[in-house]
Amino acid sequence: MREIITVANKEFRDGLRNSWLLSITLIFAVLSVGLTYFGAAASGTVGITSLSTTIASLASLAVFLIPLIALLLSYDSFVGEQEGGTLLLLLTYPLSKNQLLLGKFFGQGGIIALATLLGFGASALLLFIKHSDFAILETFAYFIISATLLGLSFTAIAYIISLVASEKSKAAGAALITWFFFALVFDLALLAILVGTDSGLSQTTLTQLMMLNPADIFRLVNLAGLDSSDVNGALAVAINANLSQAQLLSILLAWVIAPLAIASVIFRHKKL
Amino acid sequence: MKTPLVSLENVSKHYKDLSALSAINLHLAQGEVLGLFGHNGAGKTTMMKLILGVISPDSGTASVMGMKPDDKSAWHMRTKMGYLPENVMFYEQLTGLEVLTYFARLKGQSKTHAKALLEQVGIAHAMGRPVKTYSKGMRQRLGLAQAFIGEPKLLLLDEPTVGLDPSATAEFYLSVDQLKMQGTSVVLCSHVLPGVEQHIDRAMIISGGKTLALGTIAELRAQANLPIKIKPQGLNGALTKDRLLKPYLDGSENLQVPEQEKLKVLRHLLADESLRDVTVESANLEQVYQYYLAKAEQMQTERKTKSNKAGA
Numbered sequence: 001m002r003e004i005i006t007v008a009n010k011e012f013r014d015g016l017r018n019s020w021l022l023s024i025t026l027i028f029a030v031l032s033v034g035l036t037y038f039g040a041a042a043s044g045t046v047g048i049t050s051l052s053t054t055i056a057s058l059a060s061l062a063v064f065l066i067p068l069i070a071l072l073l074s075y076d077s078f079v080g081e082q083e084g085g086t087l088l089l090l091l092t093y094p095l096s097k098n099q100l101l102l103g104k105f106f107g108q109g110g111i112i113a114l115a116t117l118l119g120f121g122a123s124a125l126l127l128f129i130k131h132s133d134f135a136i137l138e139t140f141a142y143f144i145i146s147a148t149l150l151g152l153s154f155t156a157i158a159y160i161i162s163l164v165a166s167e168k169s170k171a172a173g174a175a176l177i178t179w180f181f182f183a184l185v186f187d188l189a190l191l192a193i194l195v196g197t198d199s200g201l202s203q204t205t206l207t208q209l210m211m212l213n214p215a216d217i218f219r220l221v222n223l224a225g226l227d228s229s230d231v232n233g234a235l236a237v238a239i240n241a242n243l244s245q246a247q248l249l250s251i252l253l254a255w256v257i258a259p260l261a262i263a264s265v266i267f268r269h270k271k272l
Numbered sequence: 273m274k275t276p277l278v279s280l281e282n283v284s285k286h287y288k289d290l291s292a293l294s295a296i297n298l299h300l301a302q303g304e305v306l307g308l309f310g311h312n313g314a315g316k317t318t319m320m321k322l323i324l325g326v327i328s329p330d331s332g333t334a335s336v337m338g339m340k341p342d343d344k345s346a347w348h349m350r351t352k353m354g355y356l357p358e359n360v361m362f363y364e365q366l367t368g369l370e371v372l373t374y375f376a377r378l379k380g381q382s383k384t385h386a387k388a389l390l391e392q393v394g395i396a397h398a399m400g401r402p403v404k405t406y407s408k409g410m411r412q413r414l415g416l417a418q419a420f421i422g423e424p425k426l427l428l429l430d431e432p433t434v435g436l437d438p439s440a441t442a443e444f445y446l447s448v449d450q451l452k453m454q455g456t457s458v459v460l461c462s463h464v465l466p467g468v469e470q471h472i473d474r475a476m477i478i479s480g481g482k483t484l485a486l487g488t489i490a491e492l493r494a495q496a497n498l499p500i501k502i503k504p505q506g507l508n509g510a511l512t513k514d515r516l517l518k519p520y521l522d523g524s525e526n527l528q529v530p531e532q533e534k535l536k537v538l539r540h541l542l543a544d545e546s547l548r549d550v551t552v553e554s555a556n557l558e559q560v561y562q563y564y565l566a567k568a569e570q571m572q573t574e575r576k577t578k579s580n581k582a583g584a
Contacts, residue, residue: 002377006374006378007378010374014363014365017365017366018365083361084360084362084363085358086360086361086362086363088321088326088357089355089357089360089375089418090378092324092325092326092350092355093350093375093378094347094350094351094378094379094380095378096344096347271327272321272327
C-alpha cells in the first residue's frame, strides 16, 4: 500500500506542477459557468438558463473534452518512462507492476476527479445560489460522478495505449485515433446503421450497442432525465430505453475497471 | 564456505532467434567486486536484468541471496539491491531532491536519507534545482545516489563512470572501495576503462552472450600469456648487439618479454653499467580484453570456414 501511495502522490504532484489540474479546472469552470449563463443566448435571452438546457449543453461538450483531456494526461505514462529508462529502474524496486499501475491511476485519476468536481461544481453552486433548488445539486451530482467515471475510463484506456506503444509519438497518434473513434466515429456509425436499416434496429439493440462506448453511456446518464426536446440525434431514440441511472453508472464503472484489468495483463507480459 | 551472494548456474536467455546469454556460470561472494566487460550487445545488461529479476532465465538457475530474484517472494530483498541503468533520464521537471526522495520512499527510506546521499555524491548544492538543468556528470551522480539508497548488499552498476570527470571518477571508486569494506558486492559493467583494475577483484569478459574469460586480472594475464614491456634507458643501441636481448626487441627500443623470462632479462639488463633507468609494464586490462576478444573472433572465423568447407 505504501508503494501505491508513493507513486500516486508523485503522479498527483506532477499534475499540479505541470498545471494540469489548474488548466483542466479552469476549462471546466469557464465552460460550465459560461453555458449556465449564456446557454440560452440562441433563443435571444441572456441569463441563467434552465437546468435541463444547461446539462444538455454541458454534457454534449464534456463528452468531447473529457476523453481528450484524460488521454492527453496519461498517454505517455508508461511509454514515456520506458523511453527515459525509469520504467526498467522502477521494476527493479520492491514494487509490483500492479502497484505501479494503480499508483499512477490513483494519482492521475485524482487530478481528473478533482478538476471535474471543482470545475463543474462551480456552476452547480452558481445555479443553486440563484434558484435554491435541491434538484440542481442532485442532477449535477450525477453529472460530476459520470464525468469523473468517463475521465477515469479514458485514463485507463490511455494506459493500454501507453503500454502497447513502443514510442511516445506512436502513443500520441493512437490516443488521437482512440478519441476520434469514441467521440465521433462510433456515433456516426450508429446513425448510419439506424438510417441504413430502415429502423430495423430495435431500441433495445441500439441501447445495447451504445453500452460499447463509455462516451455514449455518459450522455445517456445525463440526458435520460431531461426533456427530449433538448436532445437530438441517435440519442433521442435510445433515451427512452428503461435503464436506470444507477445501472448506467455501474456500466460506466465497468468501463473503468475493464481497461485497467487489460492494462494490467499487458503490463505483466510486457518485455523490458 | 559461505553461500555466494549471487550465483548463476548454466543460465541462458534467448530473444526470438537471438541468443542473448548462453550457459553462463558465475558465483559472486559477499564483498566481492566483479568487473563485467564486453562490447555493446555482448549481454552485459541482460545479465544484470537476470540478477535483478526483471527477466527470467530460459534455462539454468539464477539465485541472489539464496532466492530466485524473479520470484514474488524475493521482492523484499530488492530493498537491498541497487541498480544504475546505463541510460536513464530522471524526471526532468522534478528537482534532484524530489527525484531521489521518490526513489528512497519506494525503498522505505526517508527524505533525510535522500539528502545524505546527495551530499555523499556531491550534488547537494543543486538538490533544489530541476533535473533538466543538470549536466551529464550531475545526472550520473544522481543515478549513483539512487543506486546507493538503503545501503545495498548488492550493487549493479552499468557504465557508472560515463560522463564523470577524473576527480569524480576517483571519488566514485573511493565509494566503491568503501562499500566493499562494508561487505557490499558490486558488479561493475563497462567497456574496458583505464583505472578500473585496482578496484575489482575479478573480471569477467563476455562476448556474444558467452563467457570468454573469468578470473582475477593476474590469472587472466597469465592465461593470455601476454608479453611484458621493458623499457630500458641509456643503453644507446647496445640492445641490437646483445644476443640474449635481441629477439625480444620490438623495433622501438622496447623489449617484449614473456612473463617467465622477465627476471632473467631484468638481471641481464641490470648488470649493464650504462643502464640509467628501466620501466616494466605488465599488459593492462585493455590489452588482456583485446586479446580475448581477438581470440574469440578468430575461433569464430575458423568455425565458419570449417562449416563452409563442410557445406561445400
